[in-house]
Amino acid sequence: MDKFTSLLSFTEVARCGSFSKAAEQLNMSRLQVSRHVQDVEKWLNLRLLHRTTRKVSLTVQGEEALVYCQKILSTVSDLESRAHSHNHELVGSIRVATPIGIGQHILLDAIEQFVLLHPKTNIQMVLSDNISQLVDERVDVALRYIDQPHEQLIARKLLHIDSVLCASPRYIANASELTSPEDLHQHNCLLHSSALQWRIVSSNSDDKITVKGNIQANEMGVLVESALRGLGIANIPCDLANGYLKSGELVEVLPFFYTPGNKLWAVYLSRNYQQKVVRAFIDFLAQRWDKDIVKYQP
Secondary structure, three states: OOOHHHHHHHHHHHHHHHHHHHHHHOOHHHHHHHHHHHHHHHHOOOOEEEEEOOOEOHHHHHHHHHHHHHHHHHHHHHHHHOOOHHOOOOEEEEEEEEEEHHHOOOHHHHHHHHHHHHOOOEEEEEEOOOOOOOOOOOOOOEEEEEEOOOOEEEEEEEEEEEEEEEEEEHHHOOOOOOOHHHHHHOOOEEEOOEEOEEEEEEEEEEEEEOOOOOOOOHHHHHHHHHHOOOOOOEEEHHHHHHHHHHHHHOOOOOOOOOEEEEEEEEEOOOOOOOOOOHHHHHHHHHHOOOOOOOHHHH
């Protein structure tokens, strides 16, 4: 029994919830993966998976075993990285969960530089604006906009990204007056599914405004494109908005008010079993993003 391959097969089936999908990810046949999982079950004398014609799910014993298997695989990977440490090379894979907008923009820029510095690393991005389950998605580190990380997670604050209310010049030219946050009720607001209220701050007020509009999306890039097309007002993170503000394709609305934006954190499960390459990647992001992203000022 090749215990390492068998453990790898089991963890991939648990992540995918499917023998076929796991086989595809591991470049094996479905039969090979099934046999590997059976070997693990015989070795541990435990039933690890519920198998039906429609889905595969973990038993209670399987959930407990999965945690230990992931630790073993992580430790083996870390050992491989350390074996190359004599020549100061980083070796290994990193699986990063990230919001789509970050992944397509500033994270991709950072990854480009990281792999140039460390050519024996490879990075897999899981692009989603939903909170990823670190265990289920087999994610090493997740980048998340959150005010305060969950107490069961280890987290490192990377930077703060301001946001800005903006629209296209065409929309502004044809829109009704907009001088106070209350005026937003008379405008078409482009909404992210996770933020149906906008927090708007001034020197003497701090309010949450419930806004409405005819376009809603769970991906910020869609809202940016909608704003560029003159379809309404969007609350856009400044890492995405600043270039368009500079070019004049978008203009700020309510410039004497402030939308606070969000903190971006790197979150992960445990320091004890974190691979050297993952630690290096998080350190690299923290050093590269050592300044908060604020609104473009002409």
